[in-house]
Amino acid sequence: MTQAVWEQGYTQNRELSWLQFNARVLAEAEDDAVPLLERLKFLSIFTSNLDEFFMIRVGSLCDMAAVDPAHIDNKSGMTAKEQLRRIYAAVEPLYVRRDTAFFDVEQRLRAEGLCRLAIADLTPGEQKYIRQYFKNIIAPVLSPQIVDAHHPFPHLEGKVLHIAALLGHKKNELLGLLPVPGSLPALVFLPEGKGRYVPIETILYEYADHVFSMYDVLEKTVFCITRNADINPDDETFGADEEDFRRRMEKLLRRRRRMAVVRVELNRPISDHFAGYFRTRFDVTNHQIFLSRVSPLKLPYAFSLGERLPEKQRAALSDPPFTPQQPAMLPAGQSLLKTALRHDVLLSYPYESMEPFLQMIREAANDPAVLSIRITIYRLASKAKLVEYLCAAAENGKDVMVLIELRARFDEQNNIDWSERLEEAGCKIIYGFEEYKVHSKICLITRRDRGGVRHITQVGTGNYNEKTAAQYTDVSLITADESIGADAGAFFTNMALGNLEGQYERLLVAPNTFKQRVLALMDEQIALGSDGYILLKFNSLTDIDVIEKLRQASCAGVKVEMIVRGICCLKPGVAGHTENISVTSIVGRFLEHSRIFVFGRGSSERMYISSADLMTRNTERRVEIACPIDSPEVRARLHDILYAMQRDTVKARVLQPDGSYRKKPAEPEPVCAQELLMRQAVQLSAQQPAAPAPAQGGLRGMLHRLFRQTEP
Structure with missing residues (x-):
């Protein structure tokens, strides 16, 4: 009898392999050879990676365990439930490693003057400052709530910090909830000592007794939940009068905020009795409750904390600065559009600048010989010069078609907003296919040339994102090869017609x-x-x-x-x-x-x-x-x-x-x-x-x- 693939020993589970990858990210935070502020950033990246892993991959497995419990992974032979069990076991030691790494980084940052403080660490004057800050800044925007027979359990947003308090009142027990306001800064810096700060959740934890003063606070903790975010617009049924795909995505984004809880994170140990409230309210097991004893549950400040230090000191604790260079295959001052008509050009990000590509689009927008611009967009920066230039091209009478993918995970709203801006400028917008995301990175410029037309095609490995082009390694080819240009033209025609069966001479699609x-x-x-x-x-x-x-x-x-x-x-x-x-x-x-x-x-x-x-x-x-x-x-x-x-x-x-x-x-x-x-x-x-x-x-x-x- 033929052995199954997973029985032959040369394959492994996807999710466990991904956790190994994130452990390598964590290893950068543990490495003494990495500059201190960069280690802090790697801790933040590890944390956000793990958040997304639970939202998407664990969320998907939870769904599968409920809908198709007998389904077996073809590379490990495990059911969804077995995979979840292995995932929870593999994640727990990563929390311990993160705590250890964060403690080491934090101790070293203290020596540099960046000090995260508990209330007990403050001087009397600083404690007075925090009391006034709580009274004047925090208290007016708090929305505390108790949960009992007359106060139903509220909907809690995923990845939002809360204080949970177990309250006693007249021999009864109830739950108090205190959301950390998102409108307030994550850190409160003390007036004396530029780098001394208290996280806002630390202040709220301390003053929870004051907020719930009419009760006995028996236990309390900072927590946040992670919700399943594995939504698929193709799984939804909409009426025939549904306006368009963009409206559908807006509805699904609202739905994502209310999906099932797949993880609960706590910042301190609690009794099993108190943990029972979390298990019951969020329908989770003990394996889905994770403890972070040292590291904050969220690290939004990791990329900006160094700004509190003098420039020379900050530079000593950071990677040496690097500015993306003039592309080697494009002599300075020359037009990329015209250079590509003579020979192929490769741009290599982030070692080389994305600016020549953006200027090529700008030049095309203003070139009377340019007839059309076609481009696929998957992720854009929140501020995008590319959109400005595409809009300018449409306003200048060019035929501009943008295939924008509204289902780019966690960039959906950003892409919806950009699609509306492009449409208003006169660009033709298409959204791709019901069951297939358009992830390709291709741009085609068609230009009149000596009684005919020539195509300049750009094909890349990464998004047209001006921010990530300085952070991700990607390559981008710009070529006037006519066989590739013809394929690119056929590709955009097929996309506009909804045809996935197109045949191409050179491109693999x-x-x-x-x-x-x-x-x-x-x-x-x-x-x-x-x-x-x-x-x-x-x-x-x-x-x-x-x-x-x-x-x-x-x-x-x-x-x-x-x-x-x-x-x-x-x-x-x-x-x-x-x-x-x-x-x-x-x-x-x-x-x-x-x-x-x-x-x-x-x-x-x-x-x-x-x-x-x-x-x-x-x-x-x-x-x-x-x-x-x-x-x-x-x-x-x-x-x-x-x-x-x-x-x-x-x-x-x-x-x-x-x-x-x-x-x-x-x-x-x-x-x-x-x-x-x-x-x-x-x-x-x-x-x-x-x-x-x-x-x-x-x-x-x-x-x-x-x-x-x-x-x-």
Whole structure:
């Protein structure tokens, strides 16, 4: 009888793999080599990551456990209930690690003059200041409530801090609730000592006895709940007179605020009797109640606390500043639009600036020769120059079509607002498909040229988000290749017509052709046996068909190297299955986000960049694009990125056959890929105005010089 995949030992559960990723984020907060204020930021990122994990992944599993309890995960053989049990067990020690890391960071921050204080730590004068602050600022906006027969339990917003108090009154017991007002600052800084502060929930916890003064306060705690946020607009039925998809999303956002509770967090131990109130009111088990003894339940101030320090001191506790550079393939002062008509250009964020791309859209908006602009949008910054330029293009008479995805998780309202602004300016707005998110990143500019038209196509791995372009590593190709431009034009026509079955000459487009073509490219390498080679950089791997094809490649002797930042459901190095596969994860200053796929070596190599990860949701349930890379100069730039990632010994963790991760040995010298790529960007920018494309293998030269004593 054939063994199931999960019984063969080379796959692992998606959710547990993701928790391993977030543990690597937490490891950055634990690392003494990371500057102190950056460690605090990693604690905040770890916390927000975990929040979203419970809202989406745990929420989804809770739904599945109720609706389809017998369903088995195809990579671990576990039911939803079994997965939840394993998740809760894996998360609990992460809370302990976060507390330990936060305590260490906080003690070191105290030595720098940034002191989080309890009321008992304050001087008499400071206690008087807090009393007055409570009386004059906090008390007027409080909304306390008791819960008894005449006062029903209120609806509580997810991820909002509350004080819960167990109250006694005339031999009766009841619950008191005190929401922490969102209108007030998270921290109250004391007048003496610029860096001395008290969190607002600490003040409310202290004064809860005063608020509920007519009762005996038997126990109290700070808590917050996490609600299931795994909503799917396609699961909802709406009347035929429903206005449009935008209105539907607004309704679903209101619904999200009232979904089931999947986690309760407390900031101090409480009695089992008091915990019973939480179990009953929120319908949770003890396994869903998590204790954070030291670290705050929310860390909204992590990215701004350093502003309380003098500039020189803040700089010493932070990463060295880095400014995205002038792109190496675009000489300073030259138009990206006109340069791309001569040769392909690659932009590499955040090492290079996104500004030339934005200026290309601005130039197109004002260029009389430009006929139309087409673009897909998944996530935008809250302030977006891109929207201004697209609106200007429409107002200047250009034909502007924007496919905006309203279901970008937690950016739904922002995208709704931007869609209305674009529509008001005269842009044509489409929203994609009922059952498929449009996650592709593509822009097409059509321009009159000598009696005909030319297309300038941009295809990227990341969003058109001006904020994250300085924080996420992504690549963006701008090309005037007519075969790619023709495919891009066909793509936008198909999107407007609701056609997912379109055929394309060069672009790989999910859900129709992307997956089958990637598998076919792997088959070509499998046919070469030990001469085959696959090098993949992406964010997550869950697609069981891709996993199986990679296993086949390994068994055929193909060398497979993968740089996978997050989830990896394939375990490398498993005898008889994945011996020829290696998996490395890099978590560092920037979020690794680019997707680069390489099949083969030398003259037979095929290279693509893509918006898609190798997850089932990307390969089968999203509209994604992968674009071939033809230019030798662009290939060289992408190989520099891959080369740096492969040789990182500072931030790289290597996935082991048992599913754990280990650091690489830092020999002969420690190498940090992101630092190396920052140095390269600065050097190439300093060479401007040089040749528009950098010399091939430039980064290899930097590393060879660094290792010239030990590397040939």
